[in-house]
Amino acid sequence: MIVGAEEDLFRDSVRKFVEREMRPELMRKWARAGEFPEPLYRKWGEMGWLGIGLPEDVGGSAGNPVQMVILAEELARNGFDITGAYSTALFLGMTLAKHGDEAQQSAYLPRLMEGRLHLSTAITEPNTGSDISGVRCKAVRDDDGWVISGEKVFCSGAHLPDTLILVTTRTSTHADNLRKGLTILLVPNDTPGLRISRMDTVGRKIFGTNQLYFDNVHVPAGALLGTEGEAWKILSGSLDLERLFIAGGYVGNAQSALDLAVQYAKDRVQFGKPIGKYQAVSHALVDMRMRIDAARHLSYHAAELLKHRVPCRAEASMAKLAASEALVHATNQGMQILGGYGYTTEMDMERWFRDGRVTTLMGGSSEIQRNIIAHEMGL
Numbered sequence: 173m174i175v176g177a178e179e180d181l182f183r184d185s186v187r188k189f190v191e192r193e194m195r196p197e198l199m200r201k202w203a204r205a206g207e208f209p210e211p212l213y214r215k216w217g218e219m220g221w222l223g224i225g226l227p228e229d230v231g232g233s234a235g236n237p238v239q240m241v242i243l244a245e246e247l248a249r250n251g252f253d254i255t256g257a258y259s260t261a262l263f264l265g266m267t268l269a270k271h272g273d274e275a276q277q278s279a280y281l282p283r284l285m286e287g288r289l290h291l292s293t294a295i296t297e298p299n300t301g302s303d304i305s306g307v308r309c310k311a312v313r314d315d316d317g318w319v320i321s322g323e324k325v326f327c328s329g330a331h332l333p334d335t336l337i338l339v340t341t342r343t344s345t346h347a348d349n350l351r352k353g354l355t356i357l358l359v360p361n362d363t364p365g366l367r368i369s370r371m372d373t374v375g376r377k378i379f380g381t382n383q384l385y386f387d388n389v390h391v392p393a394g395a396l397l398g399t400e401g402e403a404w405k406i407l408s409g410s411l412d413l414e415r416l417f418i419a420g421g422y423v424g425n426a427q428s429a430l431d432l433a434v435q436y437a438k439d440r441v442q443f444g445k446p447i448g449k450y451q452a453v454s455h456a457l458v459d460m461r462m463r464i465d466a467a468r469h470l471s472y473h474a475a476e477l478l479k480h481r482v483p484c485r486a487e488a489s490m491a492k493l494a495a496s497e498a499l500v501h502a503t504n505q506g507m508q509i510l511g512g513y514g515y516t517t518e519m520d521m522e523r524w525f526r527d528g529r530v531t532t533l534m535g536g537s538s539e540i541q542r543n544i545i546a547h548e549m550g551l
């Protein structure tokens with residue numbers, strides 16, 4: 173992928189960091205323990221990566237979306253799971269910078285950039301998945317703020333220390349348009365009345381997924397992000413960013429699955445030849461490469477559009493759709509090529525296979541991405 177000399181240097185520096193600080197054995201250890209490495213997050217902050225998407229006037233480095241996709245792609249080389257913390261911090265940080273007032277920006281953005289604050293988003297509920305308009309978690313005004321009651325599910329990273337959760341709540345019922353009654357409130361995860369319980373999932377154990385219970389949780393008036401009733405407007409812009417950054421991570425992880433499978437196909441000898449010499453195997457590897465390269469090009473194309481402030485809703489969705497499906501395909505085929513050894517926990521393929529499976533479900537499922545793209549096509 174040719175993107176420019178400056179970007180190549182940047183990619184190289186991230187790659188060296190990953191080789192040093194995010195080695196496969198460390199990733200395996202963190203995944204087995206279901207533990208997020210806080211010191212690593214602070215190092216991302218020291219590298220300036222958590223402020224890369226933030227404007228210079230709030231202390232960010234105002235990097236461009238191409239750099240952000242490079243970062244996501246390279247950080248995910250040994251597993252995209254951990255990159256979730258980066259892409260979530262990035263797209264929610266950009267959302268706070270765009271919609272937060274001065275007090276919110278100064279309370280949260282410096283700590284975010286130093287790697288001392290995590291961000292998490294709580295939209296999904298037991299009865300509300302793809303259709304955000306069904307949110308029921310209620311926020312009612314009281315004398316000096318809001319009182320939240322209800323339940324959320326699948327909140328990535330909400331359990332990590334020092335996390336600010338952007339909670340999508342229902343503040344009024346607009347019978348004509350349910351999306352209009354939604355409001356985002358900023359809730360620190362140690363707020364009294366909020367209970368957080370870790371969900372047991374097939375994979376993606378480093379960043380982690382949580383269920384949240386709000387039992388009359390009080391937050392001050394200053395917790396309101398943007399304007400009351402405007403959650404949908406805020407979310408629709410920020411979810412485009414999320415799709416693009418996670419697509420970069422999926423491409424990086426899919427490439428590692430391909431690299432591992434190619435190496436194995438060269439080394440593993442059966443019936444007197446390396447298995448990669450059998451067309452059934454080499455063609456499978458070619459198909460993996462083609463899907464990954466297509467997803468990578470779609471991701472960088474959407475990033476270029478965003479860099480030039482060209483609307484890219486369909487392109488960001490296509491990048492997410494293609495990248496998630498390429499990752500699911502690559503880890504599934506990769507396991508086939510590695511044979512029985514691919515099914516053991518000694519090989520990274522099994523972790524990538526488990527982690528990768530969720531990518532066509534979360535962040536807007538493949539069906540929802542197709543719906544968005546169809547809508548952008550006027551259908």
Ligand SMILES: Cc1cc2nc3c(=O)[nH]c(=O)nc-3n(C[C@H](O)[C@H](O)[C@H](O)COP(=O)(O)OP(=O)(O)OC[C@H]3O[C@@H](n4cnc5c(N)ncnc54)[C@H](O)[C@@H]3O)c2cc1C
Binds near residue numbers: 296300373540
């Ligand atoms: C590991 C993980 C992490 C997550 N992290 C977060 C997070 O941090 N914050 C958060 O708020 N949520 C998070 N989610 C939730 C995620 O975004 C939802 O799972 C997703 O939106 C789908 O909702 P659902 O699972 O309820 O499925 P449903 O919406 O019930 O969908 C079930 C199936 O029906 C299909 N379907 C639904 N509607 C349509 C339609 N109109 N057309 C075609 N097909 C349709 C879907 O594609 C899917 O295949 C996470 C989920 C997981 C698994």
